[in-house]
Amino acid sequence: MSNVLLTVAGKEFRDGLRNRWVLSISLIFAILATGLAYFGSAASGQAGFSSLSATMVSLATLAVILIPLIALMLSYDSVVGEDEQGTLLLLMTYPMKRWQFISGKMLGHGLILACASVTGFGLSALVTGAFSDNIIWSELLAAYVFFIIFSVLLGWIFIAFAYVISVSVTEKSKAAGIALIVWFCFVLMFDLILLGLLVTTEGNVNAETFPYLLMLNPTDIYRLAIIQYFADQQLSGLMAVAQQARFTTRILFCGMLFWLLMPLLYSLLKFNNRTF
Amino acid sequence: MIIVDLSQVEKHYWGVHALQQLDLQIRQGEVLGLFGHNGAGKTTAIKLILGLIKPSRGEVRVFDKDPAGSHAYQLRRQLGFLQENVSFYQQMTGLEVLNYFAKLKGCTARQSNDLLAQVGLEQAVDRRIKTYSKGMCQRLGLAQALLGSPKLLLLDEPTVGLDPLATRDFYSSIEALKQTGSTIVLCSHLLAGVEKVIDRALILREGRALAAGSLSELRQQADLPVNIELQGQDLQLPEPLAASFRRTGKGIECQISQQQKMHLLPQLLSLPGLENIDIHMPSLDDIYAHFNQHNSGTV
Numbered sequence: 001m002s003n004v005l006l007t008v009a010g011k012e013f014r015d016g017l018r019n020r021w022v023l024s025i026s027l028i029f030a031i032l033a034t035g036l037a038y039f040g041s042a043a044s045g046q047a048g049f050s051s052l053s054a055t056m057v058s059l060a061t062l063a064v065i066l067i068p069l070i071a072l073m074l075s076y077d078s079v080v081g082e083d084e085q086g087t088l089l090l091l092m093t094y095p096m097k098r099w100q101f102i103s104g105k106m107l108g109h110g111l112i113l114a115c116a117s118v119t120g121f122g123l124s125a126l127v128t129g130a131f132s133d134n135i136i137w138s139e140l141l142a143a144y145v146f147f148i149i150f151s152v153l154l155g156w157i158f159i160a161f162a163y164v165i166s167v168s169v170t171e172k173s174k175a176a177g178i179a180l181i182v183w184f185c186f187v188l189m190f191d192l193i194l195l196g197l198l199v200t201t202e203g204n205v206n207a208e209t210f211p212y213l214l215m216l217n218p219t220d221i222y223r224l225a226i227i228q229y230f231a232d233q234q235l236s237g238l239m240a241v242a243q244q245a246r247f248t249t250r251i252l253f254c255g256m257l258f259w260l261l262m263p264l265l266y267s268l269l270k271f272n273n274r275t276f
Numbered sequence: 277m278i279i280v281d282l283s284q285v286e287k288h289y290w291g292v293h294a295l296q297q298l299d300l301q302i303r304q305g306e307v308l309g310l311f312g313h314n315g316a317g318k319t320t321a322i323k324l325i326l327g328l329i330k331p332s333r334g335e336v337r338v339f340d341k342d343p344a345g346s347h348a349y350q351l352r353r354q355l356g357f358l359q360e361n362v363s364f365y366q367q368m369t370g371l372e373v374l375n376y377f378a379k380l381k382g383c384t385a386r387q388s389n390d391l392l393a394q395v396g397l398e399q400a401v402d403r404r405i406k407t408y409s410k411g412m413c414q415r416l417g418l419a420q421a422l423l424g425s426p427k428l429l430l431l432d433e434p435t436v437g438l439d440p441l442a443t444r445d446f447y448s449s450i451e452a453l454k455q456t457g458s459t460i461v462l463c464s465h466l467l468a469g470v471e472k473v474i475d476r477a478l479i480l481r482e483g484r485a486l487a488a489g490s491l492s493e494l495r496q497q498a499d500l501p502v503n504i505e506l507q508g509q510d511l512q513l514p515e516p517l518a519a520s521f522r523r524t525g526k527g528i529e530c531q532i533s534q535q536q537k538m539h540l541l542p543q544l545l546s547l548p549g550l551e552n553i554d555i556h557m558p559s560l561d562d563i564y565a566h567f568n569q570h571n572s573g574t575v
Contacts (some may be wrong), residue, residue, distance in 0.1 A: 089359055090359060094380045
C-alpha cells in the first residue's frame with residue numbers, strides 16, 4: 001500500500017478520534033448492547049443476562065437501523081466537504097493518484113467504524129460475560145465475533161454508499177439530504193414494500209423467489225445472517241419467509257461483500273473521471 | 277528554458293469558450309502576471325497548467341511534458357499552487373495541516389516548521405485553524421504552496437485578505453523565490469502591488485489574450501499619456517502644451533505622450549517659477565483599464 005494512501009487514511013482516522021466519532025460510536029454500541037443484554041428479557045418479567053441468542057437478535061434489529069445511519073453521517077461529506085472548502089482542488093495538484101486519495105479516505109472511515117464496533121460491542125461482551133451466572137465464554141465470544149464482523153461489514157457498505165453520494169454532488173447539504181433518503185429507503189421503505197407485496201398478494205407470491213428479493217437490500221442480508229446464526233428464535237414477518245430459502249452464511253457474507261464492492265468501485269470510477 | 281508552453285490552446289465547457297487560441301510561453305525565472313475580470317479565463321489557464329483539465333484544442337506543455345498525462349505524478353512534485361478562497365481543516369493546528377500536506381508531497385516535517393517561520397506564523401503553529409484570521413490562513417496557504425521548493429509556482433489571488441505589511445512581505449518573498457530561479461504565475465485583482473514584482477503581464481478577456489508583454493512594452497502598446505504635475509507661481513507652459521492643461525490649487529496638471537516625454541521634460545524643468553514637479557507614469561491599473569476598454573484588438 002502506498003505511503004500517500006496511508007497518510008490520507010491516518011489523517012481521517014485521527015480526525016475521527018479528535019471529533020469524538022470513535023468515542024461516541026463506541027459508547028452508543030456498548031450501552032446499546034449491554035442494555036439489551038440486561039433488559040432484553042424484561043418482557044417476560046425478568047431482568048438480567050440470560051439468553052444470548054435473544055440478545056443478539058434484538059441487538060441486530062436495533063443495529064440494522066443505527067449502523068447505516070452512523071456510517072452515512074460519518075462519511076457523507078468526506079469528498080463534497082473538501083470540495084466546498086477548497087482543499088480538494090489543492091490536493092488534486094499534489095503528487096498522488098485520485099484512487100489513492102479516495103481509498104485512503106475510505107480506509108480511514110472504515111477503521112473508525114471498525115474500531116468503534118470492536119470497542120463498543122467487545123466491551124459489552126466482556127460485561128455480559130462477567131455478570132452472567134452460567135456462561136460459556138467460547139460461545140459468547142464466538143457469537144460476538146460473528147456479530148461484530150457482520151456489523152462492521154454493514155457499516156462499511158453504508159460508508160461506501162456515502163462515498164457514492166459524496167463524489168456525485170457538489171453541495172454538502174444536498175449530500176446530507178440524499179444520505180437521509182438512502183437510509184430511509186434501505187432501512188425502512190424496502191421492507192415495507194416487500195411486506196406490502198406479501199399482504200396484497202395474500203401471501204401468494206412465489207415462495208422460492210421471494211427470499212431472493214431480500215438479497216437486494218444489504219440490511220436484510222445482515223439481519224438474515226444474524227438471525228440464522230442464532231436460529232433458535234421464533235421468527236416473524238419477512239425473516240420467517242426468508243428462512244425457507246436457507247441461505248448459507250457464506251452466501252450471505254458474499255452477498256454483503258458484493259454490496260460493499262459495487263458502490264466502492266463506482267465511487268472510485270466516478271471520482272477518477274471527474275473534471276475540476 | 278521554456279517552463280510553460282501553451283500553443284493555440286482552447287477550452288470549451290458546455291458551449292462556453294473559456295479560452296480561445298491562447299499562446300503563452302513562460303521562461304524559467306520569470307514572474308508572469310495573469311490579469312482579467314472574473315470569467316476571463318485566468319483560472320482555466322492555471323488549471324490547464326496544473327493538468328487538472330485537458331485542453332479542448334491545442335497543446336499544453338509544462339517542463340516539456342503533458343501535465344495531464346502519465347508524467348503528472350512526477351511533475352506535481354515540482355509544482356506549488358495556492359488557489360483563491362481555500363479554508364483548511366478547522367479542527368487541526370497550523371503545523372498539523374502543513375505536516376499533512378508535506379507528507380503528501382514527500383517533504384520533511386522540518387521544512388514545515390521552516391516555512392511557517394518564513395511566512396510569519398511561528399507564534400501560531402500550535403493554534404487551531406479556526407482561530408486563524410483570513411490573513412493567517414492565506415499565509416498558511418502560501419507556506420503550503422512553497423512546500424518542496426517548487427520550480428513552478430501558481431498563485432491565484434495570493435494577497436487577498438493580507439494587510440499591507442503582510443502583502444509587502446509576500447512580495448518580497450516572491451522576489452526571493454525569483455532569485456532562486458523559480459518561475460511564478462500570479463493572478464491578482466490588486467494590480468498596484470503586483471506591478472513591482474512581475475516581469476511580464478498577460479491580460480485576458482472572455483478567454484482571449486488582449487495584451488501581453490513587459491510593463492514597458494504594454495505602456496508603449498497602450499500609448500497612454502504621462503501625467504505631469506507642476507507646482508509653482510505663474511507658470512506658463514511651452515507652446516505644444518499650452519492648449520490643454522488644468523490649473524489646480526498648487527499649480528498645473530498636464531498630460532504628455534511618452535514619445536514627447538524626454539523632449540519636453542527639460543523645457544518644463546526650466547520653467548520660471550517652478551517649485552516642484554511630479555511625474556506619474558501610467559500604472560498597471562491604467563494599462564489594464566485601457567486594454568479592457570479598447571478590447572477590439574487582440575494579440
